Amino acid sequence: MVRVISAIGRYGINLVQELGRMGLFFYYSFLGIFKPPGKFFSTIKQVHFIGNKSMAVVSFTAAFSGMVLGLQGYYTLSKFGSEGLLGSAVALSLIRELGPVLTALMVTGRAGSAICAEIGIMRIEEQIEALECMAIDPYSYIIAPKVLGCIIAVPLLTAIFDIVGMLGGYGVGVGLMGVNPGAFIWGMKNSVLNQDVWMGVVKSFFFAVLIIWICCYKGFWAGTRRGSFGAEGVSKATTEAVVLSSVMVLVCDYIITSLML
Amino acid sequence: MKVSLRQVNDGISVIDLEGDFDLYSSPKAREVLLQLAKDKVPAVIVNLDKVGYMDSSGIATLIEALRALDKHGGRLILAGLNAKTMEVIKLARLEKVFEIRDNEEQAIASLKS
Amino acid sequence: MKDPGNMPNVESSPLIRVENIVAHYDSLEVLHNLTFDVTPRAITVIMGVSGCGKSTLLKLLIGLKKPTSGNIYVDGKNLVKMSRKELDTFRKRIGVLFQGGALFNSMTVGENIAVPLRVHTKLSEETIRIMCQLKLEMVGLAGFEDFMPSQLSGGMRKRAGLARALAMDPEILFFDEPSSGLDPITSAGLDNLILKLKSAFGMTIVVVTHELESAFTIADQLIVMDKGEILAYGTPEEVKKSTNQRVRQFLERQPEEKYSKDSQFLESLLSKA
Numbered sequence: 160m161v162r163v164i165s166a167i168g169r170y171g172i173n174l175v176q177e178l179g180r181m182g183l184f185f186y187y188s189f190l191g192i193f194k195p196p197g198k199f200f201s202t203i204k205q206v207h208f209i210g211n212k213s214m215a216v217v218s219f220t221a222a223f224s225g226m227v228l229g230l231q232g233y234y235t236l237s238k239f240g241s242e243g244l245l246g247s248a249v250a251l252s253l254i255r256e257l258g259p260v261l262t263a264l265m266v267t268g269r270a271g272s273a274i275c276a277e278i279g280i281m282r283i284e285e286q287i288e289a290l291e292c293m294a295i296d297p298y299s300y301i302i303a304p305k306v307l308g309c310i311i312a313v314p315l316l317t318a319i320f321d322i323v324g325m326l327g328g329y330g331v332g333v334g335l336m337g338v339n340p341g342a343f344i345w346g347m348k349n350s351v352l353n354q355d356v357w358m359g360v361v362k363s364f365f366f367a368v369l370i371i372w373i374c375c376y377k378g379f380w381a382g383t384r385r386g387s388f389g390a391e392g393v394s395k396a397t398t399e400a401v402v403l404s405s406v407m408v409l410v411c412d413y414i415i416t417s418l419m420l
Numbered sequence: 421m422k423v424s425l426r427q428v429n430d431g432i433s434v435i436d437l438e439g440d441f442d443l444y445s446s447p448k449a450r451e452v453l454l455q456l457a458k459d460k461v462p463a464v465i466v467n468l469d470k471v472g473y474m475d476s477s478g479i480a481t482l483i484e485a486l487r488a489l490d491k492h493g494g495r496l497i498l499a500g501l502n503a504k505t506m507e508v509i510k511l512a513r514l515e516k517v518f519e520i521r522d523n524e525e526q527a528i529a530s531l532k533s
Numbered sequence: 534m535k536d537p538g539n540m541p542n543v544e545s546s547p548l549i550r551v552e553n554i555v556a557h558y559d560s561l562e563v564l565h566n567l568t569f570d571v572t573p574r575a576i577t578v579i580m581g582v583s584g585c586g587k588s589t590l591l592k593l594l595i596g597l598k599k600p601t602s603g604n605i606y607v608d609g610k611n612l613v614k615m616s617r618k619e620l621d622t623f624r625k626r627i628g629v630l631f632q633g634g635a636l637f638n639s640m641t642v643g644e645n646i647a648v649p650l651r652v653h654t655k656l657s658e659e660t661i662r663i664m665c666q667l668k669l670e671m672v673g674l675a676g677f678e679d680f681m682p683s684q685l686s687g688g689m690r691k692r693a694g695l696a697r698a699l700a701m702d703p704e705i706l707f708f709d710e711p712s713s714g715l716d717p718i719t720s721a722g723l724d725n726l727i728l729k730l731k732s733a734f735g736m737t738i739v740v741v742t743h744e745l746e747s748a749f750t751i752a753d754q755l756i757v758m759d760k761g762e763i764l765a766y767g768t769p770e771e772v773k774k775s776t777n778q779r780v781r782q783f784l785e786r787q788p789e790e791k792y793s794k795d796s797q798f799l800e801s802l803l804s805k806a
Contacts, residue, residue, distance in 0.1 A: 195652070284633055284638075285635040291624075292629040294620075294621040294624035294649075443650075447655055447657065447660075477702075481660055483663050484660060512667055
């Protein structure tokens, strides 16, 4: 019985420690954005890495998501004779929910895991210590450009997701299921309001911060905890990063939706 | 580090350096030297007798100046090196690459010949 | 890289003075009250078996870890009490070669060496390029500036890492197990390079290693450690004459003998049966 309580207690303490470390990590990374060296070129490099390399995955996912929305939406709406609303349904679902969330999940899997592994390998090869010994702040040199790059790339990718998704929905709804193209487009134009687009933007921004924070944090401290040194530590960190990021994106999604609705 | 430029007879430019020729002061000297090279000055003497310490950035600056002057056939002579700065040149195995004289007068003399 | 011409003067005041340091990992005490000096313009080798605490000691000397108690004086200033800014100033005077070289994988060798120069100085690209060539020349890797780290062998990676550590012309160099992962010939080459850095550039060098041959080849001052304590401290000749049993064991490369007689060993086996 005592063992159970001490196990719970230990878990609690570890959790609080972890949250504290993550908080400090966020703080140092934030400060690192404003410290020298200059961030312009390194940020562009990161935007390319996160944005450019996720384009294919995002477009592909968007197309099929949009197409599925078209199908399912048509099926449901036709029961009420409201096929004309398909445009609205597809557009609003994408812009308010699926665009930000699915983009975030795809980027986590594609770029987030890669970044976590990259930083994790730097940690186990002592490259981060090497930077510190050269009087270079690793938060400023390594982490901050990634944070800035992610905050720029993810909302842009979300926008691309929305558009490709709507094209997919149009393709299936109008092309396949025979919905009136005018009705489809008119529905889209009419029901999508500023606040819907704004919701999508706010979500994608917060998701971006979440993803890069968690993935960089896990990578930065990879292999430094007991029981997971070296390469095993990196793989463990990467798995944890992807899982935690994905879960937190969904949790955050609910919170933001309930706050903004 | 202080960098001062003056002319002696026959269009020979002399740069007097005073202080430490290191990572933080090299850019100043570099600017002056490269400007002289741009102006296609026929000969430059770098007077190092008041330089106590020179590191690899100093050497790199001198190498760059040598190459830049060499493009139009200009000459670069280092003068007044003390034991330490001479050691630095030797360690980089550049004592045969640069023209080196003990002082400014000898440098001017070798230019005239 | 100041004062290159003088021979190492063992009598001159120590550059680094370590006083009574105690270090812990969580609640485990790993260094027990160590005191020693690092003489300037000389090679100090810290030697011991794996787990004796020498890597921890190195981390303390370069400021990556703080001791639980005690002081580390560098040129009179206490490293333990330094502010972030003072620590940065100290780190610009030192170079550290980590095991494996710790090169940044996404950059070429030349770009690696240029990193501290680009961050800390306003030197032009051309000056930096020439400096990188000079450093590569110094470590015997002339012409390799456009190679990626993954294209280099282990020994070459260490040399490249060393070139980067030398980029800012440091006064003090730290080596973490320089011979690890190297064959004897490459290791000897690296030893020669370390000796050259001391004699030609007058650098103060601290080497942490467990390789006996390397240590005795390069050391001016030897510190033998075991289980977080200093067992022997002096010139290589003095250490060779040590009568401490654990030191002799280490020097004569004898594995730990738990049982001095075969009969005792058999007994222990049988008692467990």
